[in-house]
Amino acid sequence: MSQADTLVRERTSSPLWTFGLFRSELTTTFRRGRTLALLGVLAAVPVLIGIAIRVETSGGGPAGGGRGGGPAFIAQITNNGLFLVFAALAATLPVFLPMAIGVVAGDAIAGEANSGTLRYLLVAPAGRSRLLLAKYATACAFCLVATLVVAVSALAVGSLLFPLGDVTTISGTRISFGDGLLRAALVAAVVAASLSGIAALGLFISTLTGSGIAAMATTVGLLITVQILDGIPQLHAIHPYLFPHYWMSFADLMREPVYWDEVAKNLGLQGVYVAVFGSAAWARFTAKDITA
Structure with missing residues (x-):
């Protein structure tokens, strides 16, 4: 091996180069019009909810609970x-957020192959494992950003249209507004972590095909299928193993004291999905014949 080859290999194997690869993937993802459109739609959901509740309550109607519809938090x-x-x-957690994650994760590898840029990303001797890790880290970063977009948009709209003050927990106790903000930040973090499983699944599917559209459609299709299975009472035996089953457990963070059991089950289940489908994606991608 020549001295130049050794120098290149040392540079591409350094943690700094790996971070640079992740930063490049992050920049590319968040500059895409599709990504910005997804974030725009997510930001609009709290606006629509807030305006709808404001209009309904100003007309003397019940706030969410009067007809038995909407999430339990709407009445508050x-x-x-x-x-x-x-x-x-x-x-947004049951459908909108995971669908957005499915689009980004499903396009991670398949989109590069479809556009003919995947082999150029692998020209440098950095290894496929690092590229796959950078892709998944970018998908997880999108999970966090998408969740924060919903939360920040909701906080802004809520502060404009409704009063702010001490927070009444699900347990009936009252905590300060500052503590409520901390609970909101914790809820957002748990929701973002809840999406790590679907991100790993989407990344695995992305390694199976060279069509970004097919990978995104398959990921979203599986999401819908699993959601349907989770809603069938006769299949209760498999429900605890389906990745969306404990998603709504974040409501337990609004109890006093916080009830951690369901939250821990959710995070543990997502960890299993990340380990299984992350390993499957690595096994497939490292052995795949890259022609595009």
């Missing part, structure tokens, strides 16, 4: 705008 929004954060996350 008119008393405290901070609850719009919890209601918006509860409304």
